[in-house]
Amino acid sequence: MNQELTPAAAGAYLLLADRVQAYLQSRGRAGDTSLRTETARELLTSLEYTLSLSPGPDPAQSYAHGLAILRRREREVWDLLRLVRATAPEDGGLFGALTEIEAFLRGYEPELFAHLRPPEPDYAPLLPPPGELLGVDWVRAYLDRLWLENQFLAAFSPEELAACWDTSLGLGGPPENLAEKPLLHGLGRALLSPGPLPLAGEDLEALATALARPGALDRGLDRLCRELPARVREYLAGYLPGLALRLEGPMRRGDLTPVFYGAE
Amino acid sequence: MENALEIYQEQLARRELRSLSGLLAGHGLVLTEEDVSSLLELRRPALQNAGRVELGGGVLPKLARAFCDSPYVDRESFPTVLGDLQDAFYYYKTESLDQFSDEELIEYMVKVFNGPAEGSAELLCGLSLEELCRWARNGGAISFEEGIY
Numbered sequence: 003m004n005q006e007l008t009p010a011a012a013g014a015y016l017l018l019a020d021r022v023q024a025y026l027q028s029r030g031r032a033g034d035t036s037l038r039t040e041t042a043r044e045l046l047t048s049l050e051y052t053l054s055l056s057p058g059p060d061p062a063q064s065y066a067h068g069l070a071i072l073r074r075r076e077r078e079v080w081d082l083l084r085l086v087r088a089t090a091p092e093d094g095g096l097f098g099a100l101t102e103i104e105a106f107l108r109g110y111e112p113e114l115f116a117h118l119r120p121p122e123p124d125y126a127p128l129l130p131p132p133g134e135l136l137g138v139d140w141v142r143a144y145l146d147r148l149w150l151e152n153q154f155l156a157a158f159s160p161e162e163l164a165a166c167w168d169t170s171l172g173l174g175g176p177p178e179n180l181a182e183k184p185l186l187h188g189l190g191r192a193l194l195s196p197g198p199l200p201l202a203g204e205d206l207e208a209l210a211t212a213l214a215r216p217g218a219l220d221r222g223l224d225r226l227c228r229e230l231p232a233r234v235r236e237y238l239a240g241y242l243p244g245l246a247l248r249l250e251g252p253m254r255r256g257d258l259t260p261v262f263y264g265a266e
Numbered sequence: 267m268e269n270a271l272e273i274y275q276e277q278l279a280r281r282e283l284r285s286l287s288g289l290l291a292g293h294g295l296v297l298t299e300e301d302v303s304s305l306l307e308l309r310r311p312a313l314q315n316a317g318r319v320e321l322g323g324g325v326l327p328k329l330a331r332a333f334c335d336s337p338y339v340d341r342e343s344f345p346t347v348l349g350d351l352q353d354a355f356y357y358y359k360t361e362s363l364d365q366f367s368d369e370e371l372i373e374y375m376v377k378v379f380n381g382p383a384e385g386s387a388e389l390l391c392g393l394s395l396e397e398l399c400r401w402a403r404n405g406g407a408i409s410f411e412e413g414i415y
Contacts, residue, residue, distance in 0.1 A: 015271060019321045034368045035325045036359065042319040 013061040014049075021045045025114050044115055051117040051136055072112040075138045080107060082145045089152040091163060091180055096148070099125035103141060110138065127151060128181055129240045150237040151181040157230060158184055162199040169200055170264045185226075185238060186245075186262055192225035193218060206258040213253060219246060275322065276306050282323035286330055293334045294341055301345035308349045316356035325355055325368060332372045338385020350387035351375065361395040374402035 025045055026034050049065070056067035087100050106120035117136040123144070128151060131143035155163060166183040187200040193212040194205055201209065212218055219242045227235035252258050283302050290296060297305075305326055313320060329351050333339060339347055358371055366374075375390065378401045383389040393401065 011271070012274075015274070015321075022321050029364075031364065031367055034364075035322065035328065036313070036318045036320040036356065036368075038360065038364065039317045039319050042321075 010059070010061065017061050017065055018046060018049055021049055021114065028111070028114065044118070048114060048116045048118075052112070069112060069116075072116050072138060075142060076107070076110060076112060079138050079142050079145065082142060082149060083107065086145050086148045086152060089156065090148070091152075091155055091160075093180055095125045095178075096180060099123035103145065107141065112137070126179060128179055128185070129237065147237065150234050153230060153234050154181055154238065155184060158188070158199060166200045169262065183264075185241065188226045189219060189222040190262065192222040201262060203259065203263075206262060210253055210256060210258055213249060275320070275324070278323045279306055279309075279326060282327040283330065286327060289331065290334050295334055295339065295344045296341055297330070297345060305345065305349055305352065309352060312353045312356050316360040318356050318360060326352055328368060328372060329355065332376050333379065336376070336380050336385065338380065347387045350391050351379075354387075354391040358395050358398060374398055377402040
């Protein structure tokens with residue numbers, strides 16, 4: 003080995019060379035001597051990501067540990083996918099997104115392209131997964147959000163949910179996210195007198211008064227999530243700052259209809 | 267760091283090319299250290315132009331092995347021909363979207379070089395991938411107008 007190459011650099015180089023060989027072999031090109039620059043770059047990014055999961059002085063050992071972590075996470079993500087699918091409300095958009103995730107997981111190659119994420123699914127959770135997450139970590143965050151939303155939705159009857167979703171139909175289709183309207187109307191109901199969802203148009207005036215009190219949204223969420231796991235409340239709390247901003251204008255104008263009935 | 271890696275890779279290539287000296291000598295050919303240095307210097311821009319990366323000794327030893335028994339190369343022309351072929355190889359490899367293995371591509375290049383191109387690396391290198399495949403399969407004679415210049 004060249005004297006100018008430090009042992010750590012040599013170790014990293016050998017790891018990359020090994021990944022390149024593994025890639026070429028997996029594509030039926032075991033004897034090839036070169037590959038496209040962009041492919042090499044992806045292999046390198048994958049390697050760096052895997053190494054970052056278990057940093058240490060020995061690159062080979064770090065890589066082996068990192069890969070073991072990824073494989074474990076991949077198994078967990080499969081379990082989570084099954085759970086989300088089993089608990090999801092019947093909805094074409096959501097099931098389509100879960101099918102896309104499944105297709106991605108079936109083709110996932112942690113030993114070559116650990117960092118790759120699936121194409122942006124058509125169904126977005128209330129809160130997007132952090133953009134810096136890669137590979138199965140991103141998928142896990144995406145599915146975990148759906149799992150939390152499913153637990154929230156399970157607190158309502160199918161009739162109530164369907165009636166909440168109907169409030170979006172004026173926009174020309176089903177809601178982009180199934181939890182959003184039940185959450186909005188659920189928060190409103192929690193601040194007003196008990197009753198079924200969704201809120202009626204005449205409830206909105208009283209709701210505007212209730213929302214004007216400090217800490218109203220947090221209080222409403224506390225009441226709404228009383229029977230739900232703490233993680234669900236914690237997750238939904240992340241939605242409140244954005245909602246508070248969206249409510250500002252309609253509150254000033256004294257008309258909450260755009261937010262609750264979808265004509266924003 | 268990058269320099270160190272490049273030096274290391276060059277060493278691998280040198281080692282592989284040196285190991286061919288017996289085979290080359292059997293065909294009356296020689297690659298001097300100077301020839302090898304020139305070829306390795308040509309490798310970097312050739313790879314860059316084709317958008318490719320090599321780890322290890324690279325394709326030069328394979329090309330040297332495949333073309334050393336060509337009736338159209340001699341001691342004098344061999345290093346230059348190898349340089350041209352290296353350039354063409356990377357170009358074809360990328361053009362083919364890596365659908366050809368190194369061996370398949372080299373086999374086609376040998377067929378055309380020893381056949382219709384009659385030992386003209388310039389002619390061979392001027393062919394598009396499609397033309398290379400066609401001439402490798404069908405043989406015949408190529409005129410300079412066939413290539414892309």
